[in-house]
Amino acid sequence: MPNHIVVLSEEIANKIAAGEVVERPASIVKELVENAIDAGAGDIRVELEKGGTASIAVIDNGSGIDHEDVAFAFERHATSKIRSFEDIYRVTSLGFRGEALPSIASVARVELLTRRPEDLSGTRAVVEGGVIKEIAPAGCSAGTQIRVTKILENVPARRKFLKTESTEQSLCLDVIVRLALVHPEIRFKVTAAGREIFSAPEAKDISARIAFVMGADFSDHALSVAADQEGVALSGFVSRPEFTRSNSKSIFLFVNKRFIRDSGVSHAILSAYRRIIEPRRFPAAVLFMEISPGDVDVNVHPAKMEVRFKDSRAVHDLVSKTVAGSLACRETAAGGFVYRLAPREGQTFSPVFRKDRDASADFAGLYSRRNLEQAISQDLLSRSQVAEAPVTAGSGYGDKQQITFNNYQYLGQFAGTYLIFAGGNGFMLIDQHAAHERILFEKLKKSSAEKVASQSLLLPEVVSLSPGELALFSGCIDFLQEIGLAVEIFGRDAVVVKALPAILPQTESREIISDIVDELAEQNKISDLKERKEKILAALACRAAVKANHVLTAEEVMALCRDLAETPGNATCPHGRPVIVNFSVSEIERMFKRK
Amino acid sequence: MEIKINRNTFLDGIQKTLGIVEKKTTMPILNNILLTGEVGKLKIVATDREISLISYYDAEVAEKGEITLSAKKLYEMVREIQGEVINFTKINNIVKISCQRAVYKIPGLPADDFPSISDDSDVKFYNISGSVIKDLITKTSFAMATDEMRKNLNGVLLEDGSDGNNCFFRMVATDGHRLALAKGEASEIFQEITKGVIVPRKGLMEIKKIIDENENVGIGMHKNMLILRTENTVLKVSLVDADYPDYKRVIPAEKGIGVVLEKEPFLHALKRMNVVSSERYSGVILSFSTGKMTLNSTNLDVGEAMEEIDIKYSGDDLDVGFNVNYLIDAISVINGDSILFEVGQGLKPSVIKPADNDNFLCIIMPLKI
Numbered sequence: 023m024p025n026h027i028v029v030l031s032e033e034i035a036n037k038i039a040a041g042e043v044v045e046r047p048a049s050i051v052k053e054l055v056e057n058a059i060d061a062g063a064g065d066i067r068v069e070l071e072k073g074g075t076a077s078i079a080v081i082d083n084g085s086g087i088d089h090e091d092v093a094f095a096f097e098r099h100a101t102s103k104i105r106s107f108e109d110i111y112r113v114t115s116l117g118f119r120g121e122a123l124p125s126i127a128s129v130a131r132v133e134l135l136t137r138r139p140e141d142l143s144g145t146r147a148v149v150e151g152g153v154i155k156e157i158a159p160a161g162c163s164a165g166t167q168i169r170v171t172k173i174l175e176n177v178p179a180r181r182k183f184l185k186t187e188s189t190e191q192s193l194c195l196d197v198i199v200r201l202a203l204v205h206p207e208i209r210f211k212v213t214a215a216g217r218e219i220f221s222a223p224e225a226k227d228i229s230a231r232i233a234f235v236m237g238a239d240f241s242d243h244a245l246s247v248a249a250d251q252e253g254v255a256l257s258g259f260v261s262r263p264e265f266t267r268s269n270s271k272s273i274f275l276f277v278n279k280r281f282i283r284d285s286g287v288s289h290a291i292l293s294a295y296r297r298i299i300e301p302r303r304f305p306a307a308v309l310f311m312e313i314s315p316g317d318v319d320v321n322v323h324p325a326k327m328e329v330r331f332k333d334s335r336a337v338h339d340l341v342s343k344t345v346a347g348s349l350a351c352r353e354t355a356a357g358g359f360v361y362r363l364a365p366r367e368g369q370t371f372s373p374v375f376r377k378d379r380d381a382s383a384d385f386a387g388l389y390s391r392r393n394l395e396q397a398i399s400q401d402l403l404s405r406s407q408v409a410e411a412p413v414t415a416g417s418g419y420g421d422k423q424q425i426t427f428n429n430y431q432y433l434g435q436f437a438g439t440y441l442i443f444a445g446g447n448g449f450m451l452i453d454q455h456a457a458h459e460r461i462l463f464e465k466l467k468k469s470s471a472e473k474v475a476s477q478s479l480l481l482p483e484v485v486s487l488s489p490g491e492l493a494l495f496s497g498c499i500d501f502l503q504e505i506g507l508a509v510e511i512f513g514r515d516a517v518v519v520k521a522l523p524a525i526l527p528q529t530e531s532r533e534i535i536s537d538i539v540d541e542l543a544e545q546n547k548i549s550d551l552k553e554r555k556e557k558i559l560a561a562l563a564c565r566a567a568v569k570a571n572h573v574l575t576a577e578e579v580m581a582l583c584r585d586l587a588e589t590p591g592n593a594t595c596p597h598g599r600p601v602i603v604n605f606s607v608s609e610i611e612r613m614f615k616r617k
Numbered sequence: 618m619e620i621k622i623n624r625n626t627f628l629d630g631i632q633k634t635l636g637i638v639e640k641k642t643t644m645p646i647l648n649n650i651l652l653t654g655e656v657g658k659l660k661i662v663a664t665d666r667e668i669s670l671i672s673y674y675d676a677e678v679a680e681k682g683e684i685t686l687s688a689k690k691l692y693e694m695v696r697e698i699q700g701e702v703i704n705f706t707k708i709n710n711i712v713k714i715s716c717q718r719a720v721y722k723i724p725g726l727p728a729d730d731f732p733s734i735s736d737d738s739d740v741k742f743y744n745i746s747g748s749v750i751k752d753l754i755t756k757t758s759f760a761m762a763t764d765e766m767r768k769n770l771n772g773v774l775l776e777d778g779s780d781g782n783n784c785f786f787r788m789v790a791t792d793g794h795r796l797a798l799a800k801g802e803a804s805e806i807f808q809e810i811t812k813g814v815i816v817p818r819k820g821l822m823e824i825k826k827i828i829d830e831n832e833n834v835g836i837g838m839h840k841n842m843l844i845l846r847t848e849n850t851v852l853k854v855s856l857v858d859a860d861y862p863d864y865k866r867v868i869p870a871e872k873g874i875g876v877v878l879e880k881e882p883f884l885h886a887l888k889r890m891n892v893v894s895s896e897r898y899s900g901v902i903l904s905f906s907t908g909k910m911t912l913n914s915t916n917l918d919v920g921e922a923m924e925e926i927d928i929k930y931s932g933d934d935l936d937v938g939f940n941v942n943y944l945i946d947a948i949s950v951i952n953g954d955s956i957l958f959e960v961g962q963g964l965k966p967s968v969i970k971p972a973d974n975d976n977f978l979c980i981i982m983p984l985k986i
Contacts, residue, residue, distance in 0.1 A: 264766075475900045477940060478964050478982040480867050481793050506985070521964075524900060524940065524984055530766050 033128070033152055044125050046184060047074030047173060048193035053122035054168055055201055058082035061166060064224075065209045068198060073191030073214065075173060075184055083165040086138035089145045092157055095134075096127050096149050128152035129180075131172040139164040151176055188497045192543070195220055195490035199235055200281040203274060203308060206231035212489070218514070220489035232259060232308050237486040237515065239265065239532070240272075240306055247309065249344040253317060254337060256344050258309035260291070263349065265306060266299050268540040268561075272306035277318060279310070282329050287311075290338045294345035309341070425576065427452070427583040439570040441579060448606040454582065455570050456595035461585045463563035463596040465525055466505060467556075475524035476506030483531040486516045491539045498542070501555055505562075507534070526566040537561040560596035618682025618707035620654045624695065624716065626674050627659075627703055631692045633827055634663035637670050638688040649685035651731045652705075654678040662734060663688060668820050669734045670827065671851040682707055683728035694721045734853065737844055741809075742835030745786065747828045747847070749801035750836075753788040754825045756799035756977050759946045761818055762792035769859035773821055775843070776813030779806045789864050795943050795981045796867055797950075809838035815861055816843060820854030827852055867980060869966050873959035874932055876905065877972050880956050884948050886924045890914040891941045893922045900984050901941040905960065906934045914941065935960065937967065938986035944969070947979035 044050055051068060058066045061084030069079040087095055126132055127149040137144025146160035150172070174181040184190055191214055198220065202210045206225035213219065225231035233241040243265035249256045261272075275287050287309075295305050319330040331337045425432035430445035441452040487495060492515060502509050506523035519531040526534075541561040542554065568574065574582070586592050586601075594600055611617045631650070639647040651662040659676040662669065684707050691714075695703065700716040707713075707725070714721040754773075762770035770792060778787035784803040789796065816824075824845060828834055835846040845852045890901045894914045904911040910928050915921045937960055947969045948956060955972040964985060970978040 475938065476985040477794055478966075478985065479793050480791060480796055480966060480980060480982050481862050483793070521985065530764060533766075 044129050044174070045180070046193065047078060047190050048197045050074070050078050050126050050130070050170055050173065051080070051194045052197045052201075053126060054078070054080040054170070055198060057122060058084055058166065059201065059205060059208065061085045063165065063208060066211070068194075068210075068212045070191060070194055070212065070214045073187030073189070074194045075187060075190055077169065077171045078173070078194075079167065079169040081165070081167045083163075086141070086144070086164060086166055087134075087136045088138060089141070089159065092134065092136065092145045092147050093154060095123050096132075096147070096152075096154060097124060124152065126170060129174050129177050130170050133169045133171075134166065135160060135162045135168075136166040137162050137164050186497075188493055191219075192490040192493045195488075195493060199488060199490060200274060200276075203232060203235055204228070204276050204279045204281075204310070214493070219493060221514070228310070229259070235488070236272075236306070236308065237488060239486055245348045247307075247344050247348045249340060249347075251340055252336060253314050254340055255312040256309065256340060257312075258307065260294075260309070260345055260348060261306040263295065263299050263305075266303035267306055268303060268537050269543070270304045271540065271543055273304065274308045275311070276309065277311045277313060277320075277329055278315065280320065280329075281327070283327050284329060284331075286331075286334050286338050287341050290341035291345055294342050294349060307345075311337070311341075313337075425580045425583060427587060432579055432583070435574060435579070437571070438573055441574070441582075448604060448608075448610060450602055450604045452586070452602050453570075453595075453600070454572070454574060455567050456599055456601045457582060457586050457592070458567035459560075459563045459595045459597075460592055460601055461582070461589050462525070462566055463559055464589045464591070466523070466559045466562060474504065474506040476508060476521045477524045478508075478521045479519065479531075483519045484512055484516050485519060485532045485535045487535070487539060489515060491543070492517070494542045495535075495539055498538075498554060498558060501558065502538075505559070507562075509535070523562070526562060534562060534565050537565050556596070563596055618654050618684065618705075619679040620659055620676050620705040621679070622659055622674065622676040622703055622705060624698060624701055624703050626676075628692070628695045630659075630661050630672055630674050631688060631695060633672065634661060634670055634688050635692060636823055636826060637663045637665055637668050639665045646685060646726050646730050647732070648687055648689070649726055649731070650688045650691070651683065651685045651728055653683040653728070654681045656681075662731070664732055664734060666732060667817070667855045668823055669851075669853040670823070671734060671853075673849045684710065684712055684725040685728055685731050686712060686723055686725045690723060694723065735839065735842070737837070737839050737851070737853070740837040740839045740844060742837040742844075742846060743807050744804045745801070745834050745836050747832040747834050748830040749786070749803075750828055750834060750845075751825055751830055753786065753799045753801045754821055756950045757788045757790040757797040758818075758821060758825075759950070760790040760792055760795050760797035760979070761821075767793075768817075768857050769815060769861055772815045772817040772857050774813045774861045774864065775810060775816050777803070777807040777811045779803065789861075791862070791864065791867075794940070795947070795979060796864060797947065797979045798864070798868075798977070800976045807836070813861060814838070814843060815857035815859060816854060817857050820856075824852060824854065867966070868978075869959075869961065869968060869980070873961040873965065873967055874905075874935065876910070876928055876930055876958045876960060878910075878926070878928060878956050878958055880948060880951060880954055882926060883956070884945065886912050886926060887941055887945050887948070889924060890922050891945065893919045894941055899941040900938055900986050901944070902936055902938045902986060903960075904934070904936045905930050905932070907931055935962065937961070938984040939967070939981060940984050943981045947981065951977060 044053075047070075051070075051074060055066060055068065058080055061082060063082035063084035065083045067079075067081040069077075069081070071077040123132070128151065131148070131150040134147040134149075135144060143159045144162040146156070146158055146162070147154065148156040174184070195212065198210060198212055202208075202222045206228050209224050210220065210222045211218065212221070222231065222234055225234060232244075240259075240261060243262040244259040245262055247256060247258050247260055270288060270292075273288060273291060275282055275284060277284075291305065291307055291309070299305065313331070317332040319332075322328045322330055427443055428445070430443035430450060433442040433444050433449075435454075436442050436451070439454060441454055443450050443452065492511070495509075495517065496511060499509055499511070506521065506525070507519070508521035509517050509519050512518040517535060519535065522531065522534070538558050538561045541557045568578075592601055608617065634650050638650060647665055651660075653660040653662070654676070655678065657675065657678060658673045659678070660671065660673050662671050664670070694714060698714075698716045698719060702716065704715045705712065710725050710727060712723050712725050714723065757773050761773060764771070772790075774787075774789040776787050776789075778785050778800060784805055786801045786803050786807065787798065788801070789798045791797070820843070827850060828845065828847065832847045837844045837846070839853075841856050841858065843854045843856055845854075887901065890912050891899055891914075893916050894900055899914075901912055901914045904913065905928075908927060908930060910926045910930065912924045912926070913922070951969075951971050953971050953973060957970050957972045959968040959970075961967040961983065964983055966980045966982050968978055968980050
């Protein structure tokens, strides 16, 4: 009988362990740049080739490594940062596990050149596949230069899961941006294929750095946040309610200068914005939390992206209250008014009806059967009370015109969002936004295959982007041109929009661009060109489609029905949410216990 | 408080406030108008805190006093009253409105709670004719942006455009796709607005509605408000606190190819093109060739429209696409029979203006089809 259980060789064990630390080029960048910061560098340069999938170089002017210690540096759990287990509860440096260099070295070729400022000569070391190939004295400038090549070459399984070069590059940049946000005293410079893509000069303080990194749009719309309570100090900036993003990627949270993701704290931030910004929109925020190292466990995961708070409830409350406080006392004069959520003019629902609409807003976006039943029954209940007023305020309804869709007759609009139709077999609700989104999406798809009309702008609009976003964006400029969105790269951190697709009504360029970028950034796997195009079209369609809480006139409903009937795939919106929900007579009869 | 007032005068006065009073508000008193009996006059005040209207009407005031009442209800009541003279009396906070044998009683809110309207006693007023103001608004307001996010474009720029010889006002509106600019005569230099102010959409529409063409209007600035004063009315509009884009930069320095067109035939041809262009975007291609212009609009779902117009043109053949509605908007507001169309080549902007004067121009960006 052969042995079923064998002890793994050191090489395999290292590779497995490396898997936790080195997932992709961005993780290598993170470990190396953190090491450079821990080494007290004042100037860090990062050079990426092919988005970091071919080679990564990190060059700093920090303290360097002693010749004697170089060999140790490549050994697992060799660290200069802690001495005993208790120390990890006192760590103030970014790294401490002693896993970074050996892990990287086990899955790539690492070339290290280092010299302490006080030494005359430096050291050159080459490690490949976890084996030290060379350690020799060498001349070099003070500090450490690490060049990593053959990345993940001996782990084909992982290499296969890398995304496109531009996505990997943007992930690398994300990592550097996060570190740059907390270290204003350090100069950062990133080049990709020899071209400078990110450069942050030394900043006099953290807010200057934030303004530089997050861009002018954010700093124009930022509110400062500050609190100090029970050993937790919170500071930073959050966006005003009118500045929103379509995902939570612009929420940066730092605990003791370390970027982390924490669902609890994110929830706390979002809950402060609840009811202030539209559902499914997210604020931007840069928050720093200083908390005694004893009250937070950073040793949860090798990538140190997660932490555990001793009292997570208290942290949640502090964040939520502080952010809400800042939002509440914002000066409204400087455009901080929440006009997006302001109810539209001209709505003449009776007060009773409007009250119900507010209640129904709670489950806008949730499509569980129960909620809908509630909404329907509320609608029907209130209908009897407003019998003298037609459900729809739209002008022209009540003419002889009959609006029908699939032989269902249009009754009216509910909650400014859903169109109600009744027919022989029951009734149905159409989500006007989802329906219009699908129509526009199909039209855009059609027009991208044919000639397209593009409205030039009288005042070209400059939209600022972060370097990572710009990297994602630059890949699809040609396609945008094809669908009539003429965009040019404008310097290192902005694009200028020169023309919009004529099919879209007047939409704001800034929002279109940020939606496209968010949509691109959300990709979970390598996506081909077609998929990327569809994402862009979906973003455009969503932005241009008629919004919820918008009263439609009879003519608009009629046009919508006609277009919807002709549109393929009209059961769902491009994001997959339903457009139409049906209620059969028998279902309704069951609700009333008639059956 | 006891007043006798002519029914039609009263109805007219209340009606003018309906556009201003808030329909939905957390401050119920803003749904109301303030009525004050003064010597020989009834003063009616309406405000939504951005726009305020103060107007005076002749009335027999037997006893002075003041009260606020719901503008909408009061309007509906007075509208249904038959007869010439309305008696208006207030006892405590209940107002009795009677005419012939009909009597309404309506509870009001005390006048002290009504927001105070800032004083304008030391404002310098400049004279302008009502027709000039209305003309400026008509000629520019169509080009304002409709999306609420861009506050600065969701209104018009009003500035003093006087040069050494003539005094005039300039009004500019743009939505980023086109820009309309109109000039109107003034009597003297309006010092306070030489840098320009932005009048918001709602305020602009109220001005257009309330100012009468035959009136002489005094116009002045007070803090961040534009004040328009006629014999019986004062309208105060809060201005948008934002920067207006530098519109002068947008006006093309080099002129396009100038074509003189007859207004009505061109306008009607465009309207015929508009029938086939799609609802969401409305493209028309203008093709210029020797002696004629061809208009063409194609929509895959509907069909095609084509029309030829004889013009004086002798240059190279030229094709330009436009949003047909932008052309219609610009041409409709031109007075006079002929227009000058300066067609930009490539993707350069085109300019439409009256053939015989410089009082209006509309810059339109082309549609790349």
